[in-house]
Each structure stands twice: as structure tokens, then as C-alpha cells.
Amino acid sequence: MDKSPVIIPAARPEAPAFRFCCLLAEPIFTKDSPKEHSPSGGNKKEVSGIIYTCNGGFIDIAHMRDVCDLTRYYHHQLKRKAGKKDETFSSVHHYKILGHNGKIVKDIPRDKLLHVAARLAYLESVCHEIVTYWYIDPDVPGGHNSAFSPEDLVSNHLGANLGIRAIEALEKGTFYMYEDAVTSELTRLLSDLGDEGATATRTKLALGLVQTVPWYIPSVPTTEMKLLRRNFGQNGDFNIVNPWIVPGVTGCTGSTWPVAISKTWDLTLDTYFTITYKPDLVWYVPASPVAKKMLGGEVPHTSFTGHIATLRKHAEQRYGSSYDSPEP
Template sequence: MKWIFISLWVVLIAPAQAKAPVLSAKELAHPPAKVIRICCAFGSEVSVGRIPFVKKTDIMSLDDLGTHRYLGGPSEGNGIIYTQKGGFVDLGHLRDYADWTAYLYVMLTSEETKDVITLALGTEGGPKMLTLKKSSIPSHVDRYELAGRMAYDLSVWHEISTWFGASYIPMVPERFSSFSPEDLYSNLLGARLGILALQSELEYEEAITQLLASTLKSLVAVDEIEETFLAMEKVEDLWWTREKAIPNKRLLLKRYMQNGSELVPWLLPEDVQREVPCILDIPDERLRNYYDLTIKLNARFPVARIFPLKEGRVVSQNDFDELILFIEKESVRLDEKYAKKPNTKPKREVKKPTAG
């Protein structure tokens, strides 16, 4: 099942007039944070560093969804939930890139912004800048899709940069979560819901709240927290391991780096047999021609190995595929290296969580 079928169904029942978030000139001048909501760790009952008895489980139930707030708020429920057609979905990631899509759309269409938009987006693997000229974008170009494409590229860069040492908390490396099985799919699903919310007559926050609930239902999300926990347990030692603690880079055994024109979710083996996955279309790659997302790479990137013919250390969204290919090769090399070291540590038993 392609995303296009879901999006057409939602658009057909939604009023045509768009209601984007109302942002002040000050809000437009200050982009959202690179990480708006705290990221979840893939796994359950995962140890944290060397702190005894501290375990991290970032899973949730449908009853905890709450109501969406632009740039986050206490009314939201965030965590990982399993869906039979969309695999594991990280609600924090989803909400972040819905909000980024909304912000970028307002930037594109607001009369308060200058023709040439230059956004300094902080440091993430190096100083990051987004630049575009509104008057150079042809009238036929879909501004909703353009905003979604830019938001998705920002999400891909976050995954790339964390592989090379970027982190939200200083001195706490995040490679352990780079390209985790649910990341890209959740990011793109958020951008897609952001686009639909912007096309609704409802206020943005209310639109996201309703779209999120209906989308999770269409993806056949499990109801209870125990069901997501059991789904996570089924992929232990396949996609992740409890034998490593956060932030050990070997916590993840499988990383999802697919970055073509569409994303196919990873499902549990039994769901692969009985369910048709919901495949998400990435906004057209040709939309990249209308903006520049540039990063001046820091010293942690082995630029000479990745780009042997490149001069300087500045990359753009057009270099992402080469960076991801390098990460894929490095990941395989590390997997082969660690596979030679047998794990003799006894397997730890865990108890299922209970709702509430």
C-alpha cells in the first residue's frame, strides 16, 4: 500500500483551505531546534551507561497519544509504538518533522520573509545553513512538497551526523541511535502528515492530532504498551541487543539506510506474511534544485576517504547519498569485525511492562 492512497483519502475528506501555524516575525527568524523532542532509544529495558538498575524503555500505547503542540508540550505523548503496516514508529521523530515541514512552509509562503532566505541552523557535524530564493521557484512547484523535502533532508542529515559523532548532549555520542530501524520512516511519516495538516482547514495542531490518530489506526497500531514491548522483544538479537548499554555503538545490530524514492517499513516476520506494508513516497528529488542545505564538516568526517576528489569540507544535500554509502560500508566492516568476537555473557530475563 503506497502512501499516495492514504494521502488522497485524507485530502478528499478535508476542506481545501490551508491553515498553517501563525508564526511571528521573531519565530520566523529563529528556526526550531535541531532536536525538538527528546529522541527515543530503540529497544526495551536497555541499560544506561554503567549506572546499575537504570533501564530505558521508550515505548507507549495509543491511549497516551494526547494532543499535538507545535514545537512540543506536556499535552503530547511521545515514544515508540508498533504498527502492523508501518513497523515501529517513533512519535517524537514524527512530530519533530511535521513541525519542521510546517515551519519551512510558512517561511516559503510568508510575506514577512525576504526573497532570499538564509537560515543558520546551528552546528550538527559542523555549521549548517539552509538557503533558497523564493522568486526562483517556478509557480508550478508544490510548496507543500518542497517544505516536506527540505524537512526530510534535515532529518537525513541528523542521522548522518550522529554516525560521525554529533550529539544533542555534550560528551554523549549518539552513534548508537544513528539510522535505527524506525528513524527514517518516522521522519518521513511526520513530513507527510505535516503536508496534509497544512492542507486542512483545521488549525495546524488540531489537524496533526486528528491525522496522527487516524494514520496510526490505518497502519494497524497495536493498542497496548505490552504489545509494543513484545514486538520489540521479537527483534532482540536481530535488530538490537540488550547486552550493550546506551551509548554503546553496538547496541543496534541493524540500521535502516534506505534512501531512494520511497521507504518500505520493517515489519515483524509474521506481519510480513499477512500484511501489506505502507510504503511512503519521498518528495521528488528534483525539489532539491530549489534550495541548498550546506554543512561545513568538522574534523570527525574523513573527507579524503569519502570524497577523494573533493576540495574543501563543505557538503550539501546532493552529497548525502555518498555519505550514506560510506556509512553502509563502515557498518558492514564493523559488523564483520565484531562477529569474530563471541559473546559469552548470559542473557538477562526481563519483565513485561504494564500500562499506566
């Protein structure tokens, strides 16, 4: 009789819950806000919102949490497949906008699995921005009015990094529960970004300063605000994040991006997989004809650069030559 231990695979992490997000949203997050994390978003102690940090500019905590959870989700899938060539993986985006098919095209070394998972999480977040940009005329709350908001890509990038940090802490045995690891690493990451003194007053001051540029036109309700500036990454490259720093924010004497976090993605990670996204173009019926025309039925991750080039031309025509700059 075989008495070897029975190995029961861990339950698949659930897809991230919907979290209210974006620069146009409340509430304000501060250095004193609770950092507790729940992958389902159902923990009443979990708090998200917008915070202004001296080294990272505006950060969307909801986006960070979402992409962190997506990193965990993909990491679990890749580990179950042992990173083997020709294995497939899939997921359903938690906003029900994206369904997709992915395939591992060459064996992923064990020490690369987590970073490939983080890359997949980030790519999904970028595709979400591309798709929702075309939910336009009429604009949809959470669609065109907030796609590629100035803090989106930076927050998504940091969320992937948060996922790496949390899972590494788990694998080292520093924490037993994923939620505890994220809570601890979120606190540390925000400290790296210069959240000391990041009160509600500071973030509101920064929001007031960018209205004078303006980055957006405020409105009540906030879901009807009009975003005038879009951050597509450094020089329009979504693979190099570009934090927008607001001059004149009290308590911020300078800006230094954390040395431990690269602004640039390692593009060799993309050589391990292919992935094609399938937008749900009936999510918002009135906008679907525009989205369908601009996106078609499928969006391979290799097409992102071309899609963003098209978005930038559209944004320049619609919002003027300063559409991708924080400057007046």
C-alpha cells in the same frame, strides 16, 4: 490616506524542541497514548515513544513530531519568500548539530511550496543521521549508537507527511490551531499504519523478537545499547523508505503500506533549491576528529548519496554482511 488593511506576517514558528527518541529509548507509545501535540514540546500532555504498527513496523513518534514541526517551519519561510528565485532561507537544527544555508534556484509554484517544505524537513533529518553516525569511538548517546536506526527514516518520512496533512487541514479551515491539526492527523495516520491493537505488550513483544536476530544488544542504561542493524532506505536509497516488519507479532496477520502515502520521494522537488549543511563538529569533542575527517566542513544535500555509500561500507565492515537487513 491609505486605508488598505495592514497585513502583519505571522510569527515565525519556533524550531522544534528536543524530544527523547529512537528505538533504544523509552517509553512505549500505544494506540491509547495521548496524541496532543505541542511544537515547543513543552505541553505536558504531549507523549512520544516507540510504537509497533502492523503496516509500518516500528515508528518513533518523537521523530514524526520533529519532522512535522520542521515542515511547518520551512513552509513558513518559503511562504514569506513567496517561493521566489534567488531568495535565501536558513535554520538552526534543534539538536544544535546542523546550521545551514539554503537558496531557492527557481520559482516554486504555490501548489508546490508545502511539498518542498516537507522535502527540506526530511533532508535535514537525513543529514542529522549522517552527521551523528560519525560520533563514534567512543560512541555518543544519540550519536553513532542510534544513527539510521531501523525506524528512523520511516518515522522521518511519515513526519513530513504528517506536516503536509496538518497544514493542508489548516489551510482548508478544518482547524484553527496547528496543534489541533497535528493531533487529529497523527491519530488518523497511525490508524492508516495499523495501530489497532498496538498495546505496550505488542511493542515489547516486537522488541523482544528483534533481539533474537539481533538488531541490537540491550544494555542498562539504554543510551549504551549497541545497534547492530541500520536502515538506509530501500537498497541503500534514502529517498525510498523501507519499513522493517517483524514476523510473528501477535495480532499482525500481514503488512500493507498505506496507499495514500508514497514510499518514494518526488526528486523533482530538489530542483527548486540548493542547501548546504554545516555540521557543528565541536558538539562532542572526543568524536569530532572522526566526524571532521569524514564530513569536512560542509555537507551539500547533493552529497548525501555518496556519504551514505561510505557509511554502508563502514557498517558492513563493523557489523557484518547483515548490517542493513532485518533478517537473521
